[in-house]
Amino acid sequence: MPGPVEKTEVPAPNGVLLVDKPEDITSHGVVARARRAYGTRKVGHAGTLDPMATGLLVLGLGPSTRLLTYFVGLDKVYLATIRLGFATTTDDREGEAIGEAVDATRVPAERVAEGIAALTGPIEQVPSSVSAIKVDGRRSYARVRAGEDVSLPARPVTVHEFALLERRESADGAVDLDVRVACSSGTYIRALARDLGAALGTGGHLTALRRTAVGPFSVGDAVPLDGLGSDAPPADPAAIAERLFPVLRLDPAEAVDLGHGKRIAVTHEEASPVAAVGPDGRLLALVEVASGRARVLTAFPAAAQEVRS
Numbered sequence: 001m002p003g004p005v006e007k008t009e010v011p012a013p014n015g016v017l018l019v020d021k022p023e024d025i026t027s028h029g030v031v032a033r034a035r036r037a038y039g040t041r042k043v044g045h046a047g048t049l050d051p052m053a054t055g056l057l058v059l060g061l062g063p064s065t066r067l068l069t070y071f072v073g074l075d076k077v078y079l080a081t082i083r084l085g086f087a088t089t090t091d092d093r094e095g096e097a098i099g100e101a102v103d104a105t106r107v108p109a110e111r112v113a114e115g116i117a118a119l120t121g122p123i124e125q126v127p128s129s130v131s132a133i134k135v136d137g138r139r140s141y142a143r144v145r146a147g148e149d150v151s152l153p154a155r156p157v158t159v160h161e162f163a164l165l166e167r168r169e170s171a172d173g174a175v176d177l178d179v180r181v182a183c184s185s186g187t188y189i190r191a192l193a194r195d196l197g198a199a200l201g202t203g204g205h206l207t208a209l210r211r212t213a214v215g216p217f218s219v220g221d222a223v224p225l226d227g228l229g230s231d232a233p234p235a236d237p238a239a240i241a242e243r244l245f246p247v248l249r250l251d252p253a254e255a256v257d258l259g260h261g262k263r264i265a266v267t268h269e270e271a272s273p274v275a276a277v278g279p280d281g282r283l284l285a286l287v288e289v290a291s292g293r294a295r296v297l298t299a300f301p302a303a304a305q306e307v308r309s
Contacts, residue, residue, distance in 0.1 A: 014062035015234025020222040037228035046071035055211035074215030085174035087203035091190035103173035241275035
């Protein structure tokens with residue numbers, strides 16, 4: 001008879017993973033793939049990408065899932081293609097056409113430029129009705145798919161850059177605009193396509209979307225979905241935090257006291273959050289520094305040991 005299976009303890013995965021999401025998979029599907037690839041249930045993502053969208057999806061593993069909330073509010077950069085000629089029920093290529101198609105090739109370049117300029121800077125934007133925004137406890141897109149009419153209120157967003165990269169015309173009268181958009185969190189690129197088409201009188205919708213950056217993190221540093229696993233370890237949480245926040249380096253005694261939840265005296269300018277890093281280089285907490293003392297906002301315990309056969 002075979003002997004007993006030996007079990008070993010290994011550190012649970014802990015860190016931040018940048019993934020280049022392909023088309024036709026949900027963000028939750030990427031999380032499921034990561035759970036299998038890294039052998040842990042504790043995986044989350046920051047900032048959903050629709051199935052048709054590709055590009056940078058930020059995952060957190062283990063205690064680093066606590067960092068994800070700080071990614072959600074970062075600025076984003078997208079490459080997108082807007083088709084002028086008709087609108088759709090979902091503001092993208094997945095929806096049904098609304099009304100008759102019009103000849104968008106007759107719209108001069110100057111009017112397109114004016115329309116883009118009007119949607120640049122601080123604007124009030126009505127999110128797409130098929131967004132993930134909750135309405136009375138249910139996602140807006142779920143209500144739309146159930147046949148409900150959903151009207152969402154406008155919200156302030158900032159479009160830092162809305163640049164036209166290329167214009168292509170087709171024989172059927174459609175015009176494709178390849179654009180680059182840098183924007184604040186909460187901006188819907190589908191809504192920009194919808195609103196640009198409406199302003200030009202042609203209708204418009206999104207046919208392609210790729211997220212290329214989240215804050216200081218680029219899709220160029222991301223792992224393809226098929227590359228997840230031991231050959232692509234998640235980035236150290238301290239290294240990630242140091243790119244997002246000011247850093248407070250602690251000596252051994254300070255690290256122990258902070259780990260016990262104490263407020264500690266520090267020499268650091270007032271700021272919040274600040275990444276508190278221990279003498280071993282490990283991210284211990286995000287803290288608020290005020291009046292010469294550091295107070296824990298979010299603690300990052302060491303990754304637990306997992307037992308594996």
